[in-house]
Amino acid sequence: MAGRPPVSERRLVAVLPLLLLLAVTAAAGERRGLARVEGPPARHRHAYAAMMYMGTPRDYEFYVAVRVMMRSLTRVRADADRVLIASSDVPRDWVRAMTEEDGMRVVIVENLRNPYESNLGGINRRFKLTLNKLYAWTLVDYERVVMIDSDNIFLQNTDELFQCGQFCAVFINPCYFHTGLFVLQPSMDVFKGMLHDLEVGRENSDGADQGFLVGCYPDLLDKPMFHPPENGTKLNGTYRLPLGYQMDASYYYLKLHWHVPCGPNSVITFPSAPWFKPWYWWSWPILPLGLSWHKQRWDDLGYAAEMPVILMEVLMYIVIIAVTRLARPGMTKLCYNRRPEKQNALVQWLIKMAVIVAMVAAYSIPFFVIPRTVHPIMGWSIYLFGALALSVVVINAFLLPPLDVLTTWLAIVGMLFVMAFPWYHDGIVRVLAIFGYAFCSAPFLWASLVRMMDSVQTMLERDPLFPRLGEPAQEIEFSKLY
Template structure:
C-alpha cells in the first residue's frame, strides 16, 4: 500500500532538510578548518614581534558598546593592512582590561600585535554626551598612547582607517602632529605624538580640573590641549631622515575623508600623499557593515582586505543556517498553501465586523513590514556585502511568500518593493558613472520612476485584503460547518 501524496511530499521535504543540514555542517566545518589554517599561517608568518622597533602604530579597544565585535574585527583588518604596506614599526593595541581574553590572544598571536592592557580612564565629561554619542565615553583611553615611552614616536590611529601606502615618514614629525579634515578642528583619527609621562600626567590633571571639552570625548579634549595647531607649519618629512621638534599640521592625504571620494568617485587630494582613508561618518555606515556597499562604494575595499587577511569563517555557520531556514520556509509555505483556505470569526455585530476587518488589515501590513525587516537584523553585520545583500534578498523573498500565502495576497504586489530594491542596488553599483553627482541624480531618477509602482502595489494589497474580507464563502461563523463550494480552497 503506497503512501498518501501529502505524506510523500513531507517525506521528500524531510529528506531534503536532512541533506541541507549535512551539507551545512560539512561546509561550516570546512570553513572553520580553513580559518584555523589561515590563522596558523598568519601566526607563523607574522607572529609576535621578535624585537621592539623604535616606533609604533597604536590603536585602542574598549568594551561597552553595541558594536564591540565589529570594532574588534576592524582593528584586526587595519593592523594587518599596516603589514601589507610594509610598515616598519611595532603594532600596539591599548586594550581595556575587560576585552575578552580570546580576542587578546588572537590579536597578539595571530596578528602580531603588542597588547597593552589598561584600566579605563574616567570621563568627567560623560554627562555632556547625549544619545548615540555616549559610545565615545571611553575614547579618552587614547591618552594612554603618551605612556608608551619605549618608543620615540607613536602614530595613534582609529579602527575605521584604511592604509593605502606606507606612512612611516610620519615618525619624523614632531611632538604632536594631526590632520585638519575640518576647517577649524584637527581630527584625532590619526595623529603623531612623542610619548612622555610628564605630558600624560598633565593631561590627567586637566581631566581632574575639568578642562573645557567641546564634545565630551577625545576629540574635544585634545583640541583643547593643542589649540594653536592650526597656526603651525605644514609637515614635510626631511630628506635626511631626521626627526623634527615642535607641533605640525599634517597634509590632508594622511586622513582622506571618504566623503571626498564620492564627489568624483576617485581620489583627488593633491596636497600630500593619498595614504590613509578615514570614515568619520554615521556609525551605521562604517565600511565593515555589509549594507555600506553599494550605498558607499569604498566599503568594498575594506571587505577585500578582510577577505584577504581574515576571511569569513566565523560568520559561515550562521549564514548557512539562515539559508537553510529560508529554504524550509519556502518549502513549507508551498506545501501548506492548499490548506490556507479561510479566516474565521464570529459576526455578532457590524461594529465587531469593522474591528475584525481593521485588525486583519493591520496584521497583514505589519507582517509585510516584518518580512522586510527581520532579515536585516539577523544577518552578521561584518559579512561580505555581496553575501549580505544576497542573503537579505533571499530572506525577504522567503518571508514575502509566507505573508502572501497566509493573507491570500498577490505575490507580485507584496514583492514589488523587493524588485525595486534589486533595481536600486543595480543603479547604485553601476561602475561607469562619470562622477558622484551623476550617480546621485541617477539614484533620485530611479526612485522617482519607481515610486508609482510602489504606490500601486500598496493599493493592490489593500484592495486584495478588502476583497478577501468581503467574500462571503471564505468566512464562516465560529462553530458552523463551512459550505461545500468550489471556492472553499484557494490555490
C-alpha cells in the same frame, strides 16, 4: 640583651616598610598606565597604535576592524611595530588572536575615568572611554607613535609620519583637528600632565578625546605644515598634517575617486554616521569604499566566525519556503466569515493593517538577523533570499497576488544595480540616477499596494467557505455564478 631579636630579623623588619612602599607604588603605577604588555617585544623604534575598549553594542565590530586595519599596514610595508591599547576587560581569546595571529603588542590598561561623561548624551555615550587614547604617551619604548582609529583604510605607506614632531594632526574640520590619526612623541611627563588636566577639569568641547586634545594643543592651527625632511631626520615641535593623511570618506563620493592635491593620498577615514562604517555589509554599494575594506578582510582574515550563523539562516529560509508551500495556510480564510452583513469595518481595517505590517516585517527582519560584518555580496544575497522567503509566507497567509507582493523585492534588486553601476562620472550623477530610479519606481510600488488592498477587500466580501470560528456552519446553496 636576652630578649633582643637576631640581626637578620631586625634588618627584615626595617626593610619591610620599604618593600611595602615599592609594592604600593608599582600597583599605583600600573593603575595609572604602566600596565602589562602581551605579545612580541618591541622590534622597531616606531609604532602604529590603536585602541580598543568594551561596553558598546559594537565591540565585536571594532575588534574585527582593528585586526583588518593592522594587517593592512603589513600590506603597505609599514616598517614599525603594531600596538593595541586594550582595556583589561577585552576578552582573552581576542587578545590571544591579536598577539599570536596578527603579531600585535597588546598593552592591557585600566579605563581612564571620564570627568566629562555628563556632557555626552544619547549616541555619543559610546565615546565615554576614548580618553584611553592618552595611554599612547606611555609607550616610551618608541621614539614616535602614530595613533590611529580602527575605521581607517591605508592606501599607501605613511612611515614618513615618524619624522614629525612632538604632536601632529590633520584638520578635516576648518577649526578643530581630527584625532582619528595623530603623531606623538611618548613621554611620561606629558601623560602625567594630561592626567592632572583631567583631575582639574580642563575645558573639553565634546566630552571625548578629541575635545580634550584640542584643549591641550589649542594653537595647532597656527603651526606650520608638515613636510618630511628628505634626509630622514626627525622634526621638533608641533605641526599640522596635510589633508591627504586623513581624507574624509564623504569627499570621495563627489568624484568617486581620490585626488587630494595638498599632500599624499594615503589614509581614508570614516567619521560619518555610525551606521555607515566600511565593515557593514550594507555599506556596498551604498558606500562603494566598503568593498575595498572587505577585500582586505577577505584576503587577511576570511569570514569563518560568521559562517555558522549564515548557514543556519539559509537553512531556516529554505525550511520556511518548503513548509509554506506545502501547508499553504489561509489564516484570514479560516478565521472570518466573509458575508458583508457580518463584517465589521474595524475587523476589515485590522486585517489590512496586518497585511501592511507583515509586508514591512518580511523586508525588515532579514536585515537585522544577518551578521553585520559579513561580505557585502554575501550579506545582500542572504537578505534578498530571506525577504523572498518571508514574502512567500505573506502571500500564502493572506492569499495575495504574488507579483504585487514581490514588486518591492524587484525594486530593491533594481536599486542595487543602479547603485553598483561602475561607470558614473562623479557622485552627483550617481545620486541623480538613484533619485531618478526611485521616482520612476514609486508609481509601481503604490499600484502594487493598492492592488493588494483590493485583493484583501475582495477576499473579505466573498461568500464564506468556512464560518467564523465559534459560529455555526451555514448551509451554502449551489449557485451557477460560482
